[in-house]
Amino acid sequence: MLELEKVTRLFGGLTALNNVNLIVPANKIVGLIGPNGAGKTTLINNISGLDHPTSGQIRLNGAEIQNAPPHRITRAGIARTYQNIRLFSDMTVLENLLIGQHGRGQATFLDSLVFTPRFRAEERDLHERAAQLLERFNLTHAANLRAGNLPYGDQRRLEMARALATNPKLVLLDEPTAGMNPIETQQLGEQIIRLQEDGLTALVIEHDMSLIHQVCDEVYVLNFGQILAHGTPDEIKRDPVVIEAYLGKDEDHGAA
Amino acid sequence: MDFFRSIGITEIVFQFMLVNSILGLSIYLTLYTGMFSLANAGFMAIGAYTGVILTQNFDLPLGVALIGGMILGGIIAIPIGFPVLRLKDIYLAIATIGFGEVVRILILNFDTLAESITGQEVKLTRGALGITGIPKITETWQLIVFLVVVAYFMIRLHRSRFGRAMAAIRQDEQAAANMGINVVYVKNTVFIMSAVLAAAAGVLKAHLTRTISPGDFGFDQAVSILAFAVLGGTSTWIGPIIGGFVLTALPEILRDFKQYRGIVNGSILLLVIVYLPGGLVNPAGWSRLWKRLRQSPEAGENHART
Numbered sequence: 001m002l003e004l005e006k007v008t009r010l011f012g013g014l015t016a017l018n019n020v021n022l023i024v025p026a027n028k029i030v031g032l033i034g035p036n037g038a039g040k041t042t043l044i045n046n047i048s049g050l051d052h053p054t055s056g057q058i059r060l061n062g063a064e065i066q067n068a069p070p071h072r073i074t075r076a077g078i079a080r081t082y083q084n085i086r087l088f089s090d091m092t093v094l095e096n097l098l099i100g101q102h103g104r105g106q107a108t109f110l111d112s113l114v115f116t117p118r119f120r121a122e123e124r125d126l127h128e129r130a131a132q133l134l135e136r137f138n139l140t141h142a143a144n145l146r147a148g149n150l151p152y153g154d155q156r157r158l159e160m161a162r163a164l165a166t167n168p169k170l171v172l173l174d175e176p177t178a179g180m181n182p183i184e185t186q187q188l189g190e191q192i193i194r195l196q197e198d199g200l201t202a203l204v205i206e207h208d209m210s211l212i213h214q215v216c217d218e219v220y221v222l223n224f225g226q227i228l229a230h231g232t233p234d235e236i237k238r239d240p241v242v243i244e245a246y247l248g249k250d251e252d253h254g255a256a
Numbered sequence: 257m258d259f260f261r262s263i264g265i266t267e268i269v270f271q272f273m274l275v276n277s278i279l280g281l282s283i284y285l286t287l288y289t290g291m292f293s294l295a296n297a298g299f300m301a302i303g304a305y306t307g308v309i310l311t312q313n314f315d316l317p318l319g320v321a322l323i324g325g326m327i328l329g330g331i332i333a334i335p336i337g338f339p340v341l342r343l344k345d346i347y348l349a350i351a352t353i354g355f356g357e358v359v360r361i362l363i364l365n366f367d368t369l370a371e372s373i374t375g376q377e378v379k380l381t382r383g384a385l386g387i388t389g390i391p392k393i394t395e396t397w398q399l400i401v402f403l404v405v406v407a408y409f410m411i412r413l414h415r416s417r418f419g420r421a422m423a424a425i426r427q428d429e430q431a432a433a434n435m436g437i438n439v440v441y442v443k444n445t446v447f448i449m450s451a452v453l454a455a456a457a458g459v460l461k462a463h464l465t466r467t468i469s470p471g472d473f474g475f476d477q478a479v480s481i482l483a484f485a486v487l488g489g490t491s492t493w494i495g496p497i498i499g500g501f502v503l504t505a506l507p508e509i510l511r512d513f514k515q516y517r518g519i520v521n522g523s524i525l526l527l528v529i530v531y532l533p534g535g536l537v538n539p540a541g542w543s544r545l546w547k548r549l550r551q552s553p554e555a556g557e558n559h560a561r562t
């Protein structure tokens with residue numbers, strides 16, 4: 001589904017990504033782990049079009065997307081969340097989910113001006129879909145609250161709901177459980193598994209190894225911008241190179 | 257109306273209040289989308305001159321002049337917006353001030369330029385002295401109708417997919433793009449809408465003031481337009497209308513203190529920016545101010561971060 005070939009990203013003298021080859025097969029949950037500053041977020045920024053590789057190709061179902069603008073990539077079926085929550089915090093929860101569906105809509109401003117049937121049908125459709133997502137993520141009670149006023153865990157879930165609102169085939173999750181308590185983390189894990197059941201694909205950056213175990217089919221390990229290892233969660237856990245470079249050195253990453 | 261008269265609001269003042277609230281709305285569109293553009297005075301000039309030339313040199317009715325001015329403003333906004341809107345914040349402000357200056361200087365020298373190209377005498381913009389003797393044909397009811405139409409436009413905009421995209425871009429441009437919003441398209445379209453509105457205000461105002469000259473559309477005017485929106489607030493479309501009303505009416509109400517007018521106007525703007533950062537029309541801002549006033553006088557010192 002998603003294929004990265006020799007993706008390199010330089011920031012001045014710093015090599016944030018170095019010849020990264022990575023494949024996310026359709027309907028799989030792929031984990032991406034690595035120490036702080038390894039280049040994980042940079043990788044997601046490059047896939048989602050906020051940043052572009054210095055060299056190399058990124059392909060979505062065979063089509064090159066490494067130079068496409070972010071809105072095209074979203075409309076092509078890739079959605080994302082952010083490591084540091086980036087909700088539209090002055091807007092309501094519901095509005096966040098309506099904006100998430102922007103690319104699905106067709107109605108222009110003129111449709112809205114004269115209330116065309118297309119406008120009304122579409123708004124109804126967008127609100128219905130938003131209501132479904134609210135329910136799925138347990139946010140129905142908060143629909144009309146300001147997103148920025150939600151408790152932290154709810155904000156994280158709203159970010160994921162908003163990503164799903166774009167109607168993606170592939171979801172990129174950048175540390176979706178950061179700052180969550182164990183119960184919330186467990187529930188979010190179930191949401192990720194549900195993505196797979198619904199036929200979606202995901203690339204998940206995570207520091208929480210038990211969550212990786214719970215949800216991932218395979219895992220890539222990134223270190224200093226390079227892929228260090230690739231395998232099933234169990235293989236990765238036992239890989240001596242990984243243990244030395246990452247797990248063994250810094251047991252406490254889950255708290256980061 | 258007697259009450260308004262008694263506090264100094266004559267019909268012509270009321271007409272300027274209406275025109276200025278339209279100007280406030282024109283900059284509101286760009287501010288609401290997170291674009292700090294000061295190009296509105298330039299587009300207003302384009303509208304004013306186009307409109308007056310159409311009514312005076314071509315004897316066309318005001319309605320046609322209005323449409324002509326709006327179309328030309330919109331067309332000129334297209335090639336300006338595309339390169340300039342890549343800039344942000346203060347850089348965008350400076351670039352758009354530059355645009356305003358270019359417009360002003362082009363209008364100033366338009367006749368001379370046209371003469372040197374055509375070889376004939378041209379009397380269209382009439383240089384630094386500007387155009388005088390313009391009939392005062394804009395009527396109050398026309399301004400009210402126009403403002404009501406624009407207000408309806410604003411209401412529908414905010415309830416549309418496009419309007420939601422505007423707000424999303426203001427809050428987080430990158431996240432908006434990741435939601436599938438074509439940021440470049442939305443920004444450019446809003447810039448054009450803003451230009452069209454400013455040009456319309458220019459046409460209407462030119463047929464109130466009886467004279468226009470390039471100096472009327474300089475940096476001062478650009479800042480005044482910004483002040484309407486900032487004083488009123490940019491969280492809803494009502495803000496810039498109130499801002500335009502207040503800042504136009506106030507100098508008239510305070511005409512007895514003529515020599516202090518500038519000071520009073522400036523102070524009010526300063527007070528609002530400091531104590532009501534969201535502008536006059538902003539319930540959250542008022543309740544915050546109210547709380548702070550009730551708590552303790554010293555608490556006001558820490559307002560900067562709230």
Ligand SMILES: Nc1ncnc2c1ncn2[C@@H]1O[C@H](COP(=O)(O)OP(=O)(O)OP(=O)(O)O)[C@@H](O)[C@H]1O
Pocket residue numbers: 011014016034035036037038039040041042043083
């Ligand atoms: N826009 C940028 N300009 C310059 N350097 C950058 C930029 N973005 C990231 N970097 C650098 O690239 C490296 C990789 O950063 P990145 O954020 O991708 O790491 P990460 O794996 O997500 O780390 P963390 O676990 O802390 O989130 C870091 O050294 C970072 O400082």
Ligand SMILES: [Mg+2]
Pocket residue numbers: 040041042083
């Ligand atoms: Mg990161």
